[in-house]
Amino acid sequence: MASVELQQINKSYGSFQAIANLNLSIEDGSFTVFVGPSGCGKSTLLRMIAGLEKITAGELQIDGRRMNDADPIERGVAMVFQNYALYPHMTVEQNIGFSLRMAGMGKVEIERSVAAAVTTLQIEPLMKRKPAQLSGGQRQRVAIGRAIVRNPAVFLFDEPLSNLDAELRVSMRVEIAKLHRRIGATMIYVTHDQTEAMTLADKIVVMRAGKIEQIGTPDTLYADPDNLFVAGFIGSPRMNFLDGTLGADGLVRLECGAVFRPGPVHAAADITVKLGIRPEHFVGRDDAGGAIDLKVDVVENLGGTRFIYGTANSGQPVIVEDRSETARRPGDTVTAGFPASRALLFGADGQRIRQARRANGIPAE
Numbered sequence: 001m002a003s004v005e006l007q008q009i010n011k012s013y014g015s016f017q018a019i020a021n022l023n024l025s026i027e028d029g030s031f032t033v034f035v036g037p038s039g040c041g042k043s044t045l046l047r048m049i050a051g052l053e054k055i056t057a058g059e060l061q062i063d064g065r066r067m068n069d070a071d072p073i074e075r076g077v078a079m080v081f082q083n084y085a086l087y088p089h090m091t092v093e094q095n096i097g098f099s100l101r102m103a104g105m106g107k108v109e110i111e112r113s114v115a116a117a118v119t120t121l122q123i124e125p126l127m128k129r130k131p132a133q134l135s136g137g138q139r140q141r142v143a144i145g146r147a148i149v150r151n152p153a154v155f156l157f158d159e160p161l162s163n164l165d166a167e168l169r170v171s172m173r174v175e176i177a178k179l180h181r182r183i184g185a186t187m188i189y190v191t192h193d194q195t196e197a198m199t200l201a202d203k204i205v206v207m208r209a210g211k212i213e214q215i216g217t218p219d220t221l222y223a224d225p226d227n228l229f230v231a232g233f234i235g236s237p238r239m240n241f242l243d244g245t246l247g248a249d250g251l252v253r254l255e256c257g258a259v260f261r262p263g264p265v266h267a268a269a270d271i272t273v274k275l276g277i278r279p280e281h282f283v284g285r286d287d288a289g290g291a292i293d294l295k296v297d298v299v300e301n302l303g304g305t306r307f308i309y310g311t312a313n314s315g316q317p318v319i320v321e322d323r324s325e326t327a328r329r330p331g332d333t334v335t336a337g338f339p340a341s342r343a344l345l346f347g348a349d350g351q352r353i354r355q356a357r358r359a360n361g362i363p364a365e
């Protein structure tokens with residue numbers, strides 16, 4: 001096991017800066033997930049930790065030792081790729097044992113390591129098959145098996161589940177979580193999928209354009225995002241944003257007509273703000289700190305819950321999770337209330353305007 005420390009890391013491809021002055025401490029044995037839009041630098045960062053990409057400037061330490069120029073093998077890391085990268089002409093058994101054979105390990109010892117890995121991954125019956133005879137999920141297990149036998153201190157996963165169908169993704173996600181619990185190695189995992197990030201991570205690193213926007217536990221990023229980008233990235237369906245102003249009287253007036261009093265804020269009066277409220281945080285009119293009238297455009301019924309896609313008086317779209325018994329139809333008018341404690345405020349610069357808060361990170365009412 002090992003900690004991973006990135007200090008002032010930069011990566012340039014010619015004049016293009018893919019990673020800029022990035023600092024990150026990853027604790028020994030933790031599960032860290034990098035998320036962010038396509039092209040933000042997630043794979044680049046992972047590949048620099050793996051030793052597959054040169055670090056332009058800055059320092060990488062693994063377990064307290066500088067590793068910038070170490071060979072991938074010396075770093076004690078193993079990477080699992082999105083496309084699995086299995087050898088097509090080798091059986092499952094040979095694929096998993098390959099790196100051990102290359103390292104000159106004895107036959108008996110290799111057999112023992114491979115057997116332990118296939119047991120962990122429950123792929124014993126597939127030992128003699130070749131990759132072309134496996135399903136996507138089985139191939140993914142083999143790819144993870146190749147990493148496990150190397151007994152790395154740090155596992156690096158680059159979107160390992162993105163080629164799988166929705167159901168398999170969920171079950172493999174659980175398998176990876178179990179694997180982490182069982183072997184306790186440090187894991188760094190890249191994904192676009194914020195559900196994967198929320199469910200797997202001890203810490204999520206939200207990236208945009210080569211920089212870190214926020215680092216935090218899933219709960220912190222969900223309840224207490226630093227800025228509009230993180231607020232909009234974490235959560236599904238995504239947070240609603242409504243335009244308004246914060247007046248000298250401490251009231252927020254939204255363009256759609258809603259008025260409410262947020263907790264005490266540290267901000268100049270009479271400024272433009274955005275209100276952020278998650279679809280699941282709307283409540284009935286009664287216990288609301290504010291309320292938005294909206295016209296229903298579409299109702300998505302998911303069985304256990306429903307999402308109303310509507311439009312506020314201001315013309316802005318609003319998504320509301322509706323747990324009421326009342327049937328809603330397109331064209332209906334619905335009043336969606338929200339407690340002030342769930343209303344996040346953002347300034348014109350996209351940064352959060354924090355309200356006085358309780359110890360649990362949720363703003364006080």
Ligand SMILES: Nc1ncnc2c1ncn2[C@@H]1O[C@H](COP(=O)(O)OP(=O)(O)OP(=O)(O)O)[C@@H](O)[C@H]1O
Binds near residue numbers: 036040042192
């Ligand atoms: N070898 C390269 N030469 C030039 N630019 C590159 C190279 N590799 C990556 N880039 C650029 O660096 C940026 C970061 O790429 P990276 O692959 O890390 O993104 P990513 O966050 O993993 O995206 P995705 O989610 O699409 O996999 C992108 O703009 C990409 O075009």
Ligand SMILES: [Mg+2]
Binds near residue numbers: 042043044
């Ligand atoms: Mg990538």
